[in-house]
Amino acid sequence: MTNFIENSGGHFGEFGGCFAPELLQPVLRKVTQTFEKFKTSTTLQSEFNELLRNFAGRPTPIYHAKNYSPKNGAQIWVKREDLLHGGAHKTNNVIGQALIAREMGAKYLIAETGAGQHGIATAMAGAHFNLPVKVFMGAKDVARQQVNVERMRLLGAEVISVDTGSSSLKDAINEAMRYWISHAEDTYYMFGTAAGPHPFPELVARFQRVIGDEARAQILEQTGKLPAQVLACVGGGSNAIGIFQAFLEDKETKLVGVEPAGDNIKHGLTIGRGVTGCLHGSISKVNCDENGQIEESHSISAGLDYPGVSPIHAYLDQLGDAQYVGITDDEAMEALLKFSRCEGIIPALESSHALAEAFKRADKMNADEILMVNLSGRGDKDLHTVFEYLEKS
Amino acid sequence: MNRYQQTFERLKKEDKIAFIPFWMLGDPNPEASLEAVKTIAEQADILELGLPFSDPLADGPTIQAAVNRSLQAGMNTEKCLEQIMIIRADFPEKPIGLLVYLNLVLQYGINRFFTDCKKTGIDSILIPEMPVEEIKLVESAAQENQIDLVFLLSTNTPQDRRQKIYDHSGGFVYTVSKPSITGAKTDLSDDTLALVQELKSQTDLPICVGFGISTPEHIKALKKAGADGAIIGSELINIYQKEGLEALNDFALSCASST
CATH class of the missing domain: 3.40.50.1100 (Rossmann fold)
Known part of the structure; x- marks a missing residue:
């Protein structure tokens, strides 16, 4: 049972898949390939574990x-x-994804955030790996999580307040995806949760x-x-x-x-x-x-x-x-x-x-x-x- | 021959390319939308119509705003199909393509959606977040109802995937001018024109270009590059919002005369 996630190819029964616009398909494939490399690379895995130990x-x-x-x-x-x-817990994910981003040769990081925790974690990882960070955050959440907004800024990230749709997390994800569509060449999207298109859940x-x-x-x-x-x-x-x-x-x-x-x-x-x-x-x-x-x-x-x-x-x-x-x-x-x-x-x-x-x-x-x-x-x-x-x- | 084949055949004889206006159904409200669609349809070779979805992640601000107006005016899938039936009755020969986000299809029911689309006279469906690799989900429903599936293809789509797209596409290939979301842009990149020429050498499917096409000059440039059609959406919406129906008609006319 444990390996059903790894061997899924992104499909979990009728769920999952890679339902992202064509314009993101090439970069999503590159993420998948780089992740496959991570899964077999003892060097990358030990770097991940070392950062989890000493940084996180x-x-x-x-x-x-x-x-x-x-x-x-x-x-x-x-x-x-x-x-x-x-x-x-968000820090575990961003360390892993920042390694993927670095291996892919990305020059910039973007992320969505709701409560601000994933935004902060991405800002921390961006600072550590020396990659500039843009965080998309619903205007409603910017208002109710002011302290976290300041923490992200202190860590050097740019916080972009999203006021489209319902100005909440789902809209922040929409905007981050839209931004990624136009900047996929040099930008990596640090997805914050085990959802989104394949390979993000896995x-x-x-x-x-x-x-x-x-x-x-x-x-x-x-x-x-x-x-x-x-x-x-x-x-x-x-x-x-x-x-x-x-x-x-x-x-x-x-x-x-x-x-x-x-x-x-x-x-x-x-x-x-x-x-x-x-x-x-x-x-x-x-x-x-x-x-x-x-x-x-x-x-x-x-x-x-x-x-x-x-x-x-x-x-x-x-x-x-x-x-x-x-x-x-x-x-x-x-x-x-x-x-x-x-x-x-x-x-x-x-x-x-x-x-x-x-x-x-x-x-x-x-x-x-x-x-x-x-x-x-x-x-x-x-x-x-x-x-x-x-x-x- | 289906409507797409007939249309592209005719255009070839006339040495023209297809003018394909896009409109968001229900924008700014159901009545005005129907009027606007009928106006642009007069000039159109092919109609591309959108169903409003709350979270259109491939769309820029212009179409997002159109979606919001449409949803606020109470538009939904059934009402959209009713409108298409009216449009179909007025324009029996013109191919009608539908652009619909996947969740609307899933909630309506995949088989029911394709069956009802067939009944209303829709020729093709484009689901913007469905890559060719996920086609299994809808392929049999599309085939049973003889509805073509249209896919997006961009400058960054690698060759192996292009071939898959050609293999599963019907109607035409929706070529994206450059990696971006929808929206009116001022210039058409050389990459796009080069891509058109490249695609023409790879497939017999008609190559139509959208995303960022906004002027009659763009249409002329696409024709020169060998494209088979130009899809214009956001700019039509912008013009209608700023200047109204008459200006929309004038713009559609100038687009149609540049093909």
């Missing part, structure tokens, strides 16, 4: 959240991707695989057993596929993806309520109206606010190899506050969706069972949103 700070620890775990329920452990350089899954590889070895070493369930939040789905992959062959471990249920009316439940469709280069689940017009998603966490999702998750859902559930804005916020106060760790609002679901489940399980949550990022970036929420309620 891997391995990240796992931590037993004893205080957050229910008294007589399952024990919750978290994978500390919040401790990764940059403050989220490529991003590969660079995020380290999360699960580490976590599985760590939990076995520290507890002598595998988790009963592994949980991760799903927007585009890169942190979730990153941790899920290592457990795909472990029959005793259930995989649970947590999507944003928003206020239950407006939401980002792409697998939960979406239909099979095509957005941003691959066939997957999408939220759209009956005519096919993409609908705006909603989540209190900018990083999950996306009407599309990785075709790999759509496939895992169809196979029944992973289960996908929803957590509301309120539940996620409650988990963020509780986790901060009882564990001394401020989780990102995105990751707080997975923490909320974990607590619900742990309460009904046995004390000798383990739930592993991917704590995909830290919550410092969300302070503004948290205080605004607290003032309103």
